[in-house]
Amino acid sequence: LLATNVREASAAVKPFEEYQKIYNDIAEKLREEDDHDDGSYGPVLVRLAWHCSGTYDQNDPSANKGGSYAGTMRFQQEQNDPENAGLKVAQDFLEPFKTKYSHLSYGDLWTLGGVCAIQELSGPKIKWRPGRKDLGLDAVPPYHRLPDASQETGEYVRSVFNGRLGFTDQEMVCLIGVGHALGRCHPDASGYDGPWTFSPTMVTNDFFKLLLDEDWKIRNWDGKKQYTDSSTKSLMMLPTDMVLKKDSKFRKYVELYAKDEEKCMSDFADVFSRLLERGIKFPDSTKPMVFKTLEEQGL
Ligand code: ZEM
Numbered sequence: 001l002l003a004t005n006v007r008e009a010s011a012a013v014k015p016f017e018e019y020q021k022i023y024n025d026i027a028e029k030l031r032e033e034d035d036h037d038d039g040s041y042g043p044v045l046v047r048l049a050w051h052c053s054g055t056y057d058q059n060d061p062s063a064n065k066g067g068s069y070a071g072t073m074r075f076q077q078e079q080n081d082p083e084n085a086g087l088k089v090a091q092d093f094l095e096p097f098k099t100k101y102s103h104l105s106y107g108d109l110w111t112l113g114g115v116c117a118i119q120e121l122s123g124p125k126i127k128w129r130p131g132r133k134d135l136g137l138d139a140v141p142p143y144h145r146l147p148d149a150s151q152e153t154g155e156y157v158r159s160v161f162n163g164r165l166g167f168t169d170q171e172m173v174c175l176i177g178v179g180h181a182l183g184r185c186h187p188d189a190s191g192y193d194g195p196w197t198f199s200p201t202m203v204t205n206d207f208f209k210l211l212l213d214e215d216w217k218i219r220n221w222d223g224k225k226q227y228t229d230s231s232t233k234s235l236m237m238l239p240t241d242m243v244l245k246k247d248s249k250f251r252k253y254v255e256l257y258a259k260d261e262e263k264c265m266s267d268f269a270d271v272f273s274r275l276l277e278r279g280i281k282f283p284d285s286t287k288p289m290v291f292k293t294l295e296e297q298g299l
Contacts, residue, residue, distance in 0.1 A: 004061035007069045009131030011283040014103065019112065019130060022101055023291040024299065026094070026116045031294065033093075040201040041093050042117035043183025048073075048090035049114020049276060050179060051083065052107065055141040056278040057164040066141030067279035071106025071134040083146040086189030107132030111276040119293050121182065123203030124269035127288035132280065149192065149238040150225065154247035157240055165278060171271045173244055173253040177207040178268040180241060191224045194236035205265070208258035210235060211245050 030042055037043070052073050055066030072078050079088060094113045098104060104112075108130045115126040147160045161172035181204045185192035197206040214229040216237055227237040244250045257264040273288075 005058055005065055006279055006281050007065075007067075007133075009069075009129070009280050009282045009286065010133055011131065011285055013130045013286055016289050018101075019128075019289055020291055022097060022104065022112060023116050024294065024297070025097055025100070026113055027120050027294045028299070029093070029096075030117065030120055036089070037184060038195070038200045040121065041090065042121045042201060044087065044090040045093065045113040045117040046179065046182055048087050048094075049111050049117075051087060051146060052110045053276050053278055054147075054160075054165065055145045057141070057145060058166050058279070059164070063138050064141050065139075065279060066145055068107045068111050068276055069132045069135070069280050070139040071110070071132065072137075072140045073110070074106050074134070075137055075140055077137065078140050081143045081146065083143070083148075086186055104130075105132045105134045107134070114272075114276065115291065118203055118272070119291065121201055121203050123178075124265040125290050126269050126276075127273045127290055129277065129282045129286050129288055131282055131286055147240060149190065149240050152239040152243055154243055154250060157243055157250075165275070167271065167275075169249050170253045170267070173250050174257060174264065174267045174271050175275065176241065176244065177211070177254065177257060178203065178205070178264065178272075180238075181205070181207045185226075185236060185238075187223065192226050192236065192238060193221075193223060194226075194228075194234065196235060196237065196241070198235070203265070203268075205257050205261045207241075208254050208264070211237065211241065211254055212258050216242065216245075 030040065033041060053068040057066055073084065078084065094109055098106065098109055112128060115128045118126055145164060157172060161167045180196045183200050184195040187193050197204065197210060199206065214231060216227040217230055219226050219228040225239060227242055229235045244254050
């Protein structure tokens with residue numbers, strides 16, 4: 001018997017080679033289209049994978065329990081969640097692969113897009129499984145499940161990442177810090193502005209180093225409250241990011257990941273993979289897949 005907060009993935013999936021082909025298509029498009037932001041659509045693809053998964057609530061047995069399974073961000077209703085502003089770009093980027101590989105569900109497409117982006121931006125290998133199914137409008141999760149960046153307490157961050165998503169302190173620190181090594185904030189999307197690191201198209205542990213080493217001051221501007229580094233004034237931290245430095249239980253993991261990049265990357269690979277599978281039960285016949293990068297294939 002399945003718990004009511006879990007959905008069963010389809011066992012009727014394609015062989016590994018088919019998904020490696022889709023991975024390669026996405027990776028090649030990422031390489032070819034470098035006209036976005038800092039030169040890559042990769043970061044926004046990672047954010048799409050996170051936002052379609054991060055709506056999961058382990059306590060919710062209703063039809064609209066969220067998570068990546070149901071591909072409901074294809075509905076206007078979910079796109080209109082203010083937290084999802086700016087993600088249409090990523091959906092549009094991936095849409096041609098839905099047309100080309102019509103057997104692929106949106107949940108599988110968007111999570112695979114995130115896996116591909118992380119690996120192609122020199123991140124670790126992320127295990128991935130297919131079998132999510134598109135569900136209807138009644139599966140759209142309610143708003144306010146995705147975290148609100150203006151909150152500045154550990155209690156709030158834990159209410160999302162532990163209360164709803166079931167992650168430990170260490171796992172949430174790892175997810176947030178590696179996620180925010182990538183990309184930037186857009187005034188016309190979230191209202192925040194700027195990148196977290198000097199290499200926003202590379203998966204690194206730089207977020208942790210910068211958070212500890214730099215002197216972060218509230219930015220003096222007429223936008224939302226955010227922090228800026230005193231030395232270059234070109235980087236940013238969100239209020240929720242600063243919690244990782246201020247809360248002593250979080251901070252010890254920030255220190256660990258700042259010092260040990262290898263541990264940081266292997267923990268991230270594991271926890272990001274589990275994030276993409278929250279609320280889904282996969283049949284034993286579906287083995288986790290690990291894709292080769294374009295570079296490894298000499299492509
Ligand atoms: Zn983010 N994130 N995020 N995040 N995120 C933004 C951008 C990106 C929070 C948040 O409010 C914001 C995780 C956790 C949390 C990425 C990945 C991951 C932006 C800027 C905001 C405001 C959006 C914009 O303006 O376009 C909060 C409050 C979080 C937890 C407390 C986790 C976990 C992530 C992945 C593992 C990425 C890659 C971006 C950059 C997107 C881009 O377009 O460049």
